[in-house]
Amino acid sequence: MNLSLVPACLKSCGRVFTEALYEIFDESAYTRFLARHQLAPSREAYAEFLLENEAAKSRRPRCC
Amino acid sequence: MRKLVRVLIWLLIATAGALALATIALHRGEEINAMWMVVAAICTYALGYRFYSKFIAAKVLALDAQRATPAERLENGRDFVTTNRWVVFGHHFAAIAGPGPLVGPVLAAQFGYLPGTLWILTGAVFGGCVQDFVILLFSIRRDGKSLTEMARSEVGKIGGLVAYAAIIGIIVILLGVCALVVVNALKASPWGTFTIAMTIPIALLMGVYLRRLRPGKVLETSILGFALVLLAIWGGQWVSQTADLANWFTLSASALAILIIVYGFAASALPVWLLLAPRDYLSTFVKLGTIAMLALGIIGLRPTLHMPALTRFIDGSGPVFAGKVFPFAFITIACGAISGFHALISSGTTPKLIRRETEARMVGYGAMMAESMVAIMAMIAACVLQPGTYFAINSPAGIVGQAPEAAAGTISNWGFPVTASEMHSLAQAVGEQTLYNRTGGAPAFAVGMAHIFSHSLGGHALMAIWYHFAIMFEALFILTVLDAGTRVGRFMIQDALGHVWKPLGRTSWYPSILATSAMIVLGWGYFLWQGVKDPLGGINSLWPLFGIANQLLATVALCVATTIVIKMGKARYAWVTLAPLVWLVAVTFTGSWQKIFDANPRIGFLAHARQLAGGPATAMTGRLIFNDRMDAVVTGILISMVAVILIESAILWTRVLSGSREALVKETPFVSTRFAAEEQV
Numbered sequence: 013m014n015l016s017l018v019p020a021c022l023k024s025c026g027r028v029f030t031e032a033l034y035e036i037f038d039e040s041a042y043t044r045f046l047a048r049h050q051l052a053p054s055r056e057a058y059a060e061f062l063l064e065n066e067a068a069k070s071r072r073p074r075c076c
Numbered sequence: 077m078r079k080l081v082r083v084l085i086w087l088l089i090a091t092a093g094a095l096a097l098a099t100i101a102l103h104r105g106e107e108i109n110a111m112w113m114v115v116a117a118i119c120t121y122a123l124g125y126r127f128y129s130k131f132i133a134a135k136v137l138a139l140d141a142q143r144a145t146p147a148e149r150l151e152n153g154r155d156f157v158t159t160n161r162w163v164v165f166g167h168h169f170a171a172i173a174g175p176g177p178l179v180g181p182v183l184a185a186q187f188g189y190l191p192g193t194l195w196i197l198t199g200a201v202f203g204g205c206v207q208d209f210v211i212l213l214f215s216i217r218r219d220g221k222s223l224t225e226m227a228r229s230e231v232g233k234i235g236g237l238v239a240y241a242a243i244i245g246i247i248v249i250l251l252g253v254c255a256l257v258v259v260n261a262l263k264a265s266p267w268g269t270f271t272i273a274m275t276i277p278i279a280l281l282m283g284v285y286l287r288r289l290r291p292g293k294v295l296e297t298s299i300l301g302f303a304l305v306l307l308a309i310w311g312g313q314w315v316s317q318t319a320d321l322a323n324w325f326t327l328s329a330s331a332l333a334i335l336i337i338v339y340g341f342a343a344s345a346l347p348v349w350l351l352l353a354p355r356d357y358l359s360t361f362v363k364l365g366t367i368a369m370l371a372l373g374i375i376g377l378r379p380t381l382h383m384p385a386l387t388r389f390i391d392g393s394g395p396v397f398a399g400k401v402f403p404f405a406f407i408t409i410a411c412g413a414i415s416g417f418h419a420l421i422s423s424g425t426t427p428k429l430i431r432r433e434t435e436a437r438m439v440g441y442g443a444m445m446a447e448s449m450v451a452i453m454a455m456i457a458a459c460v461l462q463p464g465t466y467f468a469i470n471s472p473a474g475i476v477g478q479a480p481e482a483a484a485g486t487i488s489n490w491g492f493p494v495t496a497s498e499m500h501s502l503a504q505a506v507g508e509q510t511l512y513n514r515t516g517g518a519p520a521f522a523v524g525m526a527h528i529f530s531h532s533l534g535g536h537a538l539m540a541i542w543y544h545f546a547i548m549f550e551a552l553f554i555l556t557v558l559d560a561g562t563r564v565g566r567f568m569i570q571d572a573l574g575h576v577w578k579p580l581g582r583t584s585w586y587p588s589i590l591a592t593s594a595m596i597v598l599g600w601g602y603f604l605w606q607g608v609k610d611p612l613g614g615i616n617s618l619w620p621l622f623g624i625a626n627q628l629l630a631t632v633a634l635c636v637a638t639t640i641v642i643k644m645g646k647a648r649y650a651w652v653t654l655a656p657l658v659w660l661v662a663v664t665f666t667g668s669w670q671k672i673f674d675a676n677p678r679i680g681f682l683a684h685a686r687q688l689a690g691g692p693a694t695a696m697t698g699r700l701i702f703n704d705r706m707d708a709v710v711t712g713i714l715i716s717m718v719a720v721i722l723i724e725s726a727i728l729w730t731r732v733l734s735g736s737r738e739a740l741v742k743e744t745p746f747v748s749t750r751f752a753a754e755e756q757v
Binding site (some may be wrong): 028029030031032033034035036037038039041042044046047048054055057058059061062064066068070071072073074075 | 295653
């Protein structure tokens with residue numbers, strides 16, 4: 013086993029872990045929203061994002 | 077040489093799994109360590125994933141790495157987004173993990189740890205994981221279509237209608253039962269009620285922080301909210317010890333039920349996003365963190381299971397719920413083994429995020445394995461309790477008696493010694509006035525979890541904090557399911573009514589919003605109220621009803637899956653979905669028949685109604701008889717729907733196999749993925 017690979021592997025795991033958290037908590041969706049509409053982060057942009065996102069989100073079932 | 081090493085490793089895993097399973101299955105009369113259960117589960121999942129899911133992926137579904145997914149073809153940065161497979165895995169797991177896998181195993185522990193554990197493992201590997209995996213893949217191949225749409229297009233119009241009705245039915249029953257679990261956990265508990273009440277201002281504060289101070293920083297806001305919730309738990313202890321404040325937060329089951337019904341209606345009908353969205357994030361954060369902490373706690377403590385492998389209650393005389401181990405263990409544990417509700421998630425957001433078709437195996441099959449592991453942890457949390465304690469918490473007063481001494485005496489006579497003073501000490505240790513008659517599974521799970529956490533971190537002094545942390549976690553979790561479920565149900569009814577009269581389908585038209593919200597809330601509110609007023613605690617009649625409804629939805633999903641497999645020309649492999657389907661049909665039909673017609677009044681709704689009618693008339697008698705008859709009718713409707721979709725599917729299978737009908741699958745045409753080319757470069 014090549015020990016020099018361990019930190020890179022851990023880094024990669026950490027990155028995927030935080031990416032998963034950003035996706036679960038809709039931060040990635042907000043970033044994509046900003047990119048799609050070419051907006052800078054702001055209160056107004058976030059309010060618009062919530063309006064768009066929540067309409068879709070409220071139709072998603074939550075599992076038992 | 078490498079191949080030989082691999083073979084040896086898998087032989088080792090198989091041997092370890094077999095040894096662990098033999099230990100948990102064959103040990104009688106002595107306590108075993110929970111790690112045997114953990115090892116058995118991990119090895120079973122590893123073998124199931126490596127061999128069975130690979131077989132399904134290769135032979136049955138023929139996953140195609142060259143085929144573009146809807147996330148790639150229809151990418152719009154909003155609904156369809158190509159996403160890293162581990163990220164989709166986490167997203168999917170967070171969506172399917174609900175209170176079900178925590179509560180079901182705790183209730184089924186009345187049979188002993190063995191029946192529930194074996195069902196969780198086999199049910200997941202051969203049923204639940206398969207269902208989630210195949211439905212996910214079939215949805216991917218149909219541009220992310222929902223289960224209802226697939227049922228309509230692949231099975232027939234009746235199939236689509238049954239799927240729709242089943243989803244509405246399960247939502248109503250699920251929400252009623254979930255609300256009952258919360259009520260039973262919070263009644264006469266000022267500490268728990270205060271903590272949950274505080275999540276409302278905390279969520280509002282989070283909402284303001286998220287919108288005004290740090291727009292979009294959800295994770296940061298959730299961490300802040302979590303810290304405030306911990307503060308609320310700590311404050312709850314002070315509230316419970318301050319007489320005036322404690323009185324404010326000491327609520328009866330009826331009062332809590334009314335509050336929850338009002339909350340559900342408000343959450344659906346009023347624009348309260350400032351409250352709901354942050355609560356949703358907070359709930360997810362606490363859920364994922366607690367599950368991880370519980371896993372670490374079990375591994376760190378390696379607790380001993382005090383519950384025997386089998387109890388005398390496999391004969392159907394159980395106090396938690398009545399009914400023999402077959403079929404009731406298999407209905408009680410749904411989400412940890414197989415849950416129809418997962419098919420909605422697998423045909424919802426997840427298929428629109430998958431980057432490569434081959435990743436459906438890891439996400440669909442793999443995430444359900446993780447969910448099943450949560451159920452195993454819940455089983456461990458219940459079984460680390462002394463059986464006497466477990467039964468004292470979970471048995472309704474109608475079975476064991478109201479007075480502590482009488483309850484302790486009855487339970488001790490069953491062969492599970494417990495004393496009133498032991499229960500009093502335990503109640504004091506967790507900061508409650510009493511732990512008797514707390515049916516519903518949540519308090520027993522919370523005591524087990526507090527036991528594991530306090531022995532791993534903080535010692536006995538923190539037992540009360542951990543207990544209320546667990547109660548807060550479950551209640552927060554369930555209330556999120558409640559408000560989200562009410563809204564989803566409202567939208568579904570609006571969609572349907574929109575076909576009758578267009579304005580009713582407009583989701584922004586207030587009369588329609590109020591009317592459809594009221595319909596859903598009255599539906600689950602009825603079941604909640606029925607449970608609260610039931611002298612047997614409500615769980616005895618309602619949890620099996622919920623289990624039947626959930627397994628019915630799984631039956632619909634497996635009918636759709638089997639139909640598609642046969643139409644794909646893979647009839648020789650149809651047993652992969654047909655076997656769990658046959659098992660579920662056996663379970664739901666037997667369970668429903670017994671719940672309606674069994675002569676034992678504790679099992680059969682109609683027998684119970686007859687018993688009440690023949691007994692002394694009280695103010696409650698008429699309503700209880702009506703409730704029993706209503707439950708019998710609901711169960712009958714559910715099972716009739718299973719019969720309808722089964723018959724429609726079976727006719728279709730016969731026609732396709734005999735060649736009298738063309739096997740036409742409604743897949744999206746093949747488009748080559750760009751990712752394959754990118755990989756080669």
